[in-house]
Amino acid sequence: MDYDIRGVRAEEWEPAREIRLAALRDPVASIAFLETYERAVVRPDEFWQQRTADAAEGRLSRQFIAETPDGEWAGTVSVLIERPADEPGFGEAAEYDQTHLVGVFVRPGHRGLGVLDALFREAIDWSWSLTGPPVERVRLYVHEANARAAAAYRRIGFVPTGRTVRLEGDRDSLELEFEIRR
Template identity: 75%
Template sequence: MDYFIHAVRADEWARAKEIRLVALRDPVASIAFLETYEQALAKPDAFWQQRTAVAAEGIRTRQFVAEAPDGRWVGTASVLVERPAEGMRFGEAAVVDQTHVVGVFVRPEVRGRGVADALFQEAIDWSWSLTGPPIERVRLYVHASNLRAAACYRRIGFVPTGRTVLLEGDPAARELEFEMRRPAVQV
């Protein structure tokens, strides 16, 4: 794979905005993301600067990007740290120390080339490396209709937990929770 995976830097906010807007124009964006292209486009640059700066700090959030040899960003995934004492972000409140992968996107022209795998490897490795109480699991949600994404997550090693979240505005729509548990330490 000829793609360089790295954590986003604060000065890359315009590129982070651009790939988010591309992601929100994907044909499955309506079931993959919780915001629309129009909502994201309407946000001021200060929003994107702040969002990228927080992700660059890597304390509560970290965004990873895949960069092609020509410098173009071809994929992204973000990780949110969720601790039991901090309440709920999405779905149920954390009962264990965990991270939550969100905002996963790979440009259509590079899908199937290992970009998603590499992004997830960085996200998972970062999760396991966090200091403080050890992260016990990495979780994510996928729309029940997003079969392509669910297959990708299973291939990477995520398994369904059986928990679901209803989506506002559509009583029939469900997000399925998947997880990867921290591997046991070999001694």
């Protein structure tokens, strides 16, 4: 199947909300996302409108989607821009200009068809194209128990950095940092 890989548009807040809620209902959501379905589903429309508008603007983040010819959103990934002068996000503060991939999700019926690869290719290319100081690396975190995701990220070219983060609500679990360098 052909997929259109593109940035989300500001007016697409309803499908952006729907795919996020679908991701949070996925069987591995508890180890793949820091947010819960219960918390997200009660957020007001204004939250989703602003979140989508910000992701469409691309100033601090950018969301990419894989769209089927009939308009279904098959998958998504978001990119957060991290600069050394910024407040630390998840994990350690940025030592240099980098981006951070988050919110990775491909619907079950589209897995194994190249959607993840295409989304990551778009997200990484966008990262390298940012103006200002060049982005030195693209990073992401994966839960230590999410072997399927870790294998996919390795296949795409991400490598473990050895850095880890303990989760606030589950101090016994680790998130493992992976990266691709320019």
